[in-house]
Amino acid sequence: MSRRTRLLAATAAASASLLAACGLQPATGYVPAVQPGSIGPVDGAGDVAVTVGSKNFTEQLILGKIAVMALRAAGFQVTDSTNIPGSVAAREGQLSGDVDMAWEYTGTAWVAYMGQTGIPDQQQQWQAVHEADLANGVTWLPPAPMNNTYGFAMGPDAAGELGITALSQIKDLPVEERTFCVESEFRSRDDGLEPMLEHYGIPLDDPAGVPSENLKVMDTGAIYAATAAGECNFGEIFTTDGRILALDLTVLEDDEKYFPSYNVAPVVRTEVLEEVPEIAEVFERITPLLTDELLIDLNARVDVEGEEPADVALDWMVSEGLVTAPEA
Known part of the structure; x- marks a missing residue:
């Protein structure tokens, strides 16, 4: 039995405690069932527990549900601890080991967490935060095109x-x-x-x-x-x-490059990634598809049309062939 499997119960309890202490419960109430699509089963994933976190605003909830369903389609034992109230609590959850995977923004980590001056160039900003956070036991996987700045x-x-x-x-x-x-x-x-x-x-x-x-x-x-x-x-x-x-x-175009880059990327605890490097392959299928235009549309479906983040996430994943929905 892997160390990750033995930690399943402890991780789930710690994640719930983290959120309860902040006054909100994890968003475990509703995650649609999924079956594999282009994201297929990973060998040995059934013995590995992964806790997914997210912050508590629309875009993060959509991305968090995408991650939960993707990892479940790959066969992992996934605990849904999305809906963490605020960046500080979300960051602490990952650094403490209560959260194994979360989507984070490069500029947020570099400026807010690390106290540095933002870097407008998107690749340079990702590289800087990737290198710095390795010392904190977390690994930034390649970023998405979307830049929520x-x-x-x-x-x-x-x-x-x-x-x-x-x-x-x-x-x-x-x-x-x-x-x-x-x-x-x-x-x-x-x-x-x-x-x-x-x-x-x-x-x-x-x-x-x-x-x-x-x-x-x-x-x-x-x-x-x-x-x-x-x-x-x-x-x-x-x-x-x-x-x-x-x-x-x-x-308006920021044509003289004032604003820092805030590309979103999957961030995984290094210990987990070393145990199951195939997690990176799961997100390689998702991350390149996340553009500004897509997230504007998905966010609008929640904030303007009133749909559930999990439903929006599932509909998009099925449309891309990433997962399939079980037959009724």
Whole structure:
């Protein structure tokens, strides 16, 4: 019997305790049954226990359910500990060994966990965090194309009237058109609004830049609707948010590469990966398919259309042939 099998009960209990202590229960209530597709059984997987974690927002829940179903299709004994409240708890769960696999964002690990300055180049950012985290006993598998970073978007009217497509073009607009909706954290953080405006040559409170009265600070969720309604020309967004599609927002290109890269990647405890390296092969079938456009669509199905993250995850996996659904 492998060490991983002996740890199954302890791992499940520890994961549940971690989440219960934070006031939320793991999202084990609903995971659709699956059968193998292009993800087939892995030899010996039935003797190996893997606990999958995720944070508690839509994109992470969808990705977490994808991982749970993929690993079950491969034959692993999977404990679903998705829905962990917050990045800190999710990170601690993995470093402590309570969570064996989770999807994480390269920029989050590098900037928030490791206190470093973000790297705009996506491959360089992944390589840096991959090398640094090996010392923490976790291995970053290759990243997905999707990059859920900060950005700015325009509503339908502003997109048509202003005729710009990139952040660098804002400086060519009249000062009165340089209006922004941002959340309070982004307004004040060291890598947030003010350094971004400096980077793009439109400093805050500069006669040739952006006057303070051109800013509206509001809750994150309100920014999307306010931008769509034209309350400001440029609203702070996350680049894979489903509301971009639902509200017909146009995301401006970060053409002078200010924002760090936040590519998502499967992160696996090194001990587990060394015992069963085939886990990497499971995710090799999934990760390259995860694009910005796909996650915007999947996120919208949950946040706008009200579908369950697990159902959205299953529908996509079946459509790609990754797994099959059992016949009724």
